[in-house]
Amino acid sequence: MELEVGRKIRDLRKYYGMTQEELAEGICTQASISKIEKNDETYISAQILYLISQRLGVSIEYFFNDNEVLNISYVNEVCEQFSELIANKDYEEAYEMVKLEKNNPMFSTKRHLKKFLLWREALCINYLYGKKSEAIEMINEALLLSETTEKNYSLEDLNIMTSKAILLGELENWEESLNLYINILEHIKKIPFQKDRLTLINIYYNASRSAIKVNDYDQALLFCNKGILVCKQEKTFFLLGHLNYQKAECLINLNKQDKKMPLQFYKKALALFEGAEQEKYIDIVKEKINQLSPITK
Known part of the structure; x- marks a missing residue:
């Protein structure tokens, strides 16, 4: 061994x-x-x-x-609970757990667990109280506790950086957000022993969104295509509708004369949103299709 x-x-x-x-x-x-x-x-x-x-x-x-591998300890179980609560957007319960575990020596005396709590607390105060700038400061503090070096990041580090990039987008600091996504993607391909491909899809989606916001449609299209490819490889519909929608947005801005290609991807996005019963997006995509359809007849 x-x-x-x-x-x-x-x-x-x-x-x-x-x-x-x-x-x-x-x-x-x-x-x-x-x-x-x-x-x-x-x-x-x-x-x-x-x-x-x-x-x-x-x-x-x-x-x-x-x-x-040893049996999952109390700490592992708590961390899994945190992740599940955050994934389900149950920030109130997650924040109560954060406040409780901050006083637990198992978390407060170990750098990696303190880093984990700071990250989770940052997400909670952002989505519960809208404290975005404070949340970013907390995430920066968490990243300073990383045990990795300048030459590599752990998958957790990259997930924390992704949270920061999302927050920068919410503050409309799109250029900074995009640069951070590019940095994340440069490092994530180096991560060994990586099982969570949904994280990669999420990064491609958000990176393409930031690129669109700064009118870098070539870069955004590249991210969309890579995200769609991972969806196909993993046989998942996770964010596939959004990626197809954003691909259509890129195509129509890159070549305003070609309406057929973006229409194709709007229709793919619509089918996916309808299949998932995501009413919030269905009307938006239908409007886009209606705007283009008469032109293509």
């Missing part, structure tokens, strides 16, 4: 172009990293392995086979 762990640590370190000294900084000695990677270290403490995993931007489970 130690041999497999050492190999994975070495391979991931080299993947990020990280030296043994950079990986070891603040965790252990460079000599210890060398021994771990060569399987000369007879015992690796759970604490050191955890810190190494954080530095490399992966969960500790990355180093083990599924049947060797």
Whole structure:
């Protein structure tokens, strides 16, 4: 088992172009990293392995086979509850949990858990009280607690950055939001052990939206196409209607003479919105189709 762990640590370190000294900084000695990677270290403490995993931007489970992963602890369960509440937009209950766990030493004394709480608290105060600027400051504080280096980000770091990009959009700082999405997408393709492809679809959707807001329709179209491709690969309808709608918006702005191509994607978006019974968007798309249809007859 130690041999497999050492190999994975070495391979991931080299993947990020990280030296043994950079990986070891603040965790252990460079000599210890060398021994771990060569399987000369007879015992690796759970604490050191955890810190190494954080530095490399992966969960500790990355180093083990599924049947060797420890049972989910109280902390894991709480984090999963937070994620579920946020996903369901139940910010009131999530905020109550944040306030409770902030006093829990298991969260307040560990950087990665403190980072997680700051991120969740930022989302809660934004959507409950509209404190967007304060929420962004809180997210920046959370990112400062990251254990990764300048050469890599963890998937959680990128999710936190995505939350910041969304907030910047809500403040209509579209240029800054777009630049952040581009940075996120440059790094997300480097993330190993990534299972959550819906996160990638969400990023492409929001990135295309920011690009549209700054009239960069070529960039927006590229994001739409990539998002639609991931939807097809994953066989999911998640945000597919929105991506097709935004693709139509890009096409009509890139070539105002060609009405047939955007009409095709408006109709795809309409079918998806109708299938999902998303009444809010159905009327908007129907109006777009009505505007174009007479021209194409």
